[in-house]
Amino acid sequence: MKDIREWFPQAEVTDHPNPPEGFVAIPLQAQQWLQLKEEELTEREKHLIAWLASEEDLTPNPWYQYLIDGKGEAPQVIKKMQLVYCHLSHSTVEGISSWLEMMQTLLPNFRATLQLSGQDYVLILDQEQSLTVADILKDTVSAMEYDFNIRLSIMVGQVWTESKDGKVSPVIRAEWAAFRAWIREGHQGVYRFSQLYLWGIEQADLDLHPIKERLHQLIGSQDQLQDIIVALWDNGAVVTKAAQQLYLHRNSLQYKMDKWEELTGLQLKNLTDLALCYHLVLQDVM
Secondary structure, eight states: OOOHHHHOTTOEEESOSSOOTTEEEEEEETTEEEEEEGGGSOHHHHHHHHHHHHHOOOOOOHHHIIIIIOOSOOSSOOSSEEEEEEEEEEOOHHHHHHHHHHHHHHOTTEEEEEEOSSSEEEEEEEOSSOOOHHHHHHHHHHHHHHHHTOEEEEEEEEEEOOBTTBOSHHHHHHHHHHHHHHHHTTOOEEEEHHHHHHHHTTOTTOOOHHHHHHHHHHHHHSTTHHHHHHHHHHTTTOHHHHHHHHTOOHHHHHHHHHHHHHHHOOOTTSHHHHHHHHHHHHHHHO
């Protein structure tokens, strides 16, 4: 069947169900609508759209409810969840379909796709068995753009688990807000969340407190981790020197660093990830 967006090429896909004056909206799926100018429609098309609106009874996407609205339970139990946020600034229907198939092939821990708008997709990954997603995507994004005639901006989010204090939706909403602000700047390519976080803390209109609080709690829950972060920062992420400063065996320090990476995806030998963590503990060491 021909995609409805091909029938109305001038229409705009939006995540807002209430169109402005002079426009009508056709529901495409949960959280997505096709917005058309009334003056460009025939009377027959107007009646059909009115009927669709009156009959609309869409079941909300359960992943959207869980991750964005913070309601209900996850459709699938994922103990360590990581989201990959993708914005397509140039694409075709066929290109998107082929690209999504390729992404599922590249990422064996892929579990579901959530479409947030006509240009924005979120891939939901299970990181129980850790996979270096950012490295995989950086090596392949240029080829995918060429093969499928698309332009991509991608952010690889943090690894999150449910906490005793509540659901993951506050940190997911904060990640999504940071990515939206980032792509409005026109950035393309593949980025780790630590890069966007360090940029975002200087943006007055971004609220990253849910992420800051959750990661700060996690740091506090790990033995010696705050001291490890400071020692690594003081020694330019050189593990041997940091171990000497902490009076730890190098292997013991490496074990604690690996444990933190498994928990959050943050690599303390990566200077950007380390800078994020140091920013989180700075208030405690001053």
